[in-house]
Amino acid sequence: MPAETLAHDDLFDAAFLDRLRVLALRLRKRRQLMRRGSQSTPATxxxxxxxxxxxxxxxxxxxxxxxxxxxxxxxxxxxxxxxxQELNLHILVDTSTSMARPFPEKRRQALRFAVALAYLALSAQQRVSLYSTNSSVRQELPPLRGQGNIEKVIQAVSKLEFDGITDMKRCFEEFRPSRQRFGIIFIISDFFGHEIGSATDAVSRVAAWPGENHFLQIVHPAERAPDLDGELELTEVETGERRRFWLTKRDVARYTETFDAFAENLATECARHRIDFMQVGSDEAFEERFLDLLVRGSALAGGV
Known part of the structure; x- marks a missing residue:
């Protein structure tokens, strides 16, 4: 099956950067009300x-x-x-098939968050690196600095191909952020793996990375609570495996409970390892959820 990509104009309309500038101003005003003085971190x-x-x-x-x-x-x-403080922002975007099919809204939401994070860092003269992850991790952009590089980021994310399976353990083993500079790491993913607990098992590996770590989970409403009933043939989008089921309302309710438990366990494990976790629906308003993400305490917001 061909890899999924997204046209530049479909992802970022003409007013998108203007809205990012407004968001940066709103965030700056919030931060000025909350605290004064320079940011403080234990890093060099x-x-x-x-x-x-x-x-x-x-x-x-x-x-x-x-x-x-x-x-x-x-x-x-x-x-x-x-x-x-010179901060290094590392953005890891999950480009496995489940981030684009069967719900392309997830991809759009994920990439908008990636560009918005990059914009804030670049406008604050911080360095930004972009990575894609599925069965392995790849650097899509070397460290960039300066607001003039935002178009390079937009071009890079527009060209990302969404295909293949998710192997979080391998990706988190391969990614090695520098210990010489303080890093802010955002992992944008649905965190769906081969096993329901694979993301939770990988949290401890991320906790060993130096700096500030964030999990941003992008999910579609139908993944939380599917509206399914009766005889169905379901396809696993990453492996192509097909299975026939007869689903009852009780089966769907059990699935919903399992999904909620999966997200709750992931959030709990992140909290235990001091990793910020936030779930965002692909149908939620981008601007408000982006502000929600930053006011949670990221050093990136302090640099704006």
Missing amino acids: GFTREFKDYRHYAPREDYRAIDWRLYARLDKLFVRLYEET
Whole structure:
């Protein structure tokens, strides 16, 4: 079966970037109300940016004096700096078949989140890398910096091919973020694997990655609570396996309970390992859910 792709214009209409700019402003206002000052993380990778001068006070470190300014003004001033952290945003997008078929709305929602995250990071002069995952992990974009690179991100995600099976264990083993710089990692996926617990089993591996980790689960309403009844032939979209069933309302209710338990167990395991988890429906409004994601406490939001 041919791989699924999405046309650029089908994914990002003319007003999409304008809406991202508005979202960035709304987020900045929320953050200004919530806290002031520079972001704080336990990681390395800080740079110092000059901000201002002030008069030298007795017993201060004389090494902070600006001697060139003293030569011109015959007065002692010290230079003030602000420490800013260089963040590295890694976006991992699940490109297995189940993210595009039979519900292409999942793919659209996932890619919009990916581009929006990249936009915020690039506009804050942070580095952005893009990866695709299915049976293995592949780097689709090397680290980029600067808001002018957002079109490269849009082009890259538009060309992603959605095909193949999900192997989370292998992908999480292959992905090795740098330990030298603080990383923010977003995994955008439905987290469906060969076994119902495969995503939960992989959480501990992600917890070992340095930095801040997020699971963003994209699901379709019919995956949560399918409207099915009677005799059916169902196809597993990633393997092509077909099976015939006779489903009753009780069977569907049991499925819904199992799905809810799967999502709840994944969220619980993420919380136990200090990984942020959020589930987003493919039918939910993108703008509001994107803000919901960021105000949960990501360092990325603090850099906006």
